[in-house]
Amino acid sequence: MTHAFLLLVRRDLRIALRRRGDVLNVLVFFLVAASLFALGVGLAPELLRAMGAGVVWVAALLAAMLSLPRMFAVDLAEGTLEQMLIAPQPLGILVAAKIASHWLLTGLPLALVAPLIGLQYQLSADALCTLLAGLLIGTPVLSVLGAAGAALTLGARAAGVLLGLLLLPLYVPVLVFGAGAVLATLTGVNPAAQLALLGAFLAVSCVVGPPAACAALRIALD
């Protein structure tokens, strides 16, 4: 089972490496969107500092929205998904592998680039560390719940827009705790509580998301 999981992850990573543009575009979008906020509100340092974390998180949510529709749709279009569904390995393995590779290709790079944007928003070194830690805990949630959303919208009309409508409300806790942790650091409070809650939400998402994604895949390919 681990073998199948690793095989699937390696396959997705290899495909992504060969279509590097797809992955990089999401990252570039993240940087552009996050930078635009500063142009929209002006350059008072206190204001920038106060909103920096929120901007990074909102941009990360939007970037996830852009990358999620491709999670299963490409495999569905070329027929691979059906083959994976009738494979002897449990469907959960496929979903887990898809989530892992999605996070490795979008969540992880986003988290690693985010401190750059944090610098633009005048965040202190402590706050940058909290931002990075929060993103490393929080972005997996985007992939885990996103898998359910991506599977639900398979074959639906205007799937991309629909995905945003379905998932963004569910991402509210990630946004609140992720940005809240940075704000706490900025005001000199220990952000451990927020980060722990973020981890708790990740745990709940891991219980809810993958089974929902499996059910949705079965429904979509019925």
Next chain:
Amino acid sequence: MIFNYAAPQAFYPVAGKMIPWFAWLAALLAIAGLTVGFFVAPTDATQGESYRIIFIHVPAAWMSVFLYLVMAGWAALGLVLNTRLSGMMASAIAPTGAIFTFLALWTGALWGKPTWGTYWVWDARLTSELILLFLYLGFIALKGAIADPQRADRAGAVLAIVGAVNVPIIYFSVVWWNTLHQGASISPMRSPTMVATMLTGMLLMALAAWMYSIAVTLARLRKIIRMREGDAAWVQMQRNSV
């Protein structure tokens, strides 16, 4: 015995008979509730007459949350037992729930203007109500975007269940975010002395909203049944007999 009515064909006439009863109950309860609310209940000491919007606001807010859970319950039942009617029921409830959510937000905004001096406050309840509205809209949009009704029902069910699990977490996170950002906000529900007549009016209105929801849901359900089973022999026969 009850399971006989799980077939759309069997439930269709029953629903038709039930609608006028619930509709009349809703009307009578609403008249009673509004009478108590507007004429019997005393003027509030701090808010004056403007508090009377509570008689619409609170029942609407209650129904909005309650209907989401009922909708998710029916959807889950449909997913587990594979009954066609359950999915239709969830579809029929969703618009009513969304309307009550919108109504709660709207009356909340109107109430906020005289009491808080602004139409919108990022109050925890208001914000989570807004997110609930988004959840309803997502459910309706997902069902609308999938052409095959059976598949739409099942996909909607998965979404409703995920949403129902998330509703308390979202509410908790919003409350937390709210206290973090602005301290405890003014709470209209905190007035310690709620006069008995106020409570009576509110409960009557809540019951009216409940009965209204049932009546409207059943009416919408009949329409959905007609739309989906339009080609079935029993619908054709009924159409000819009318």
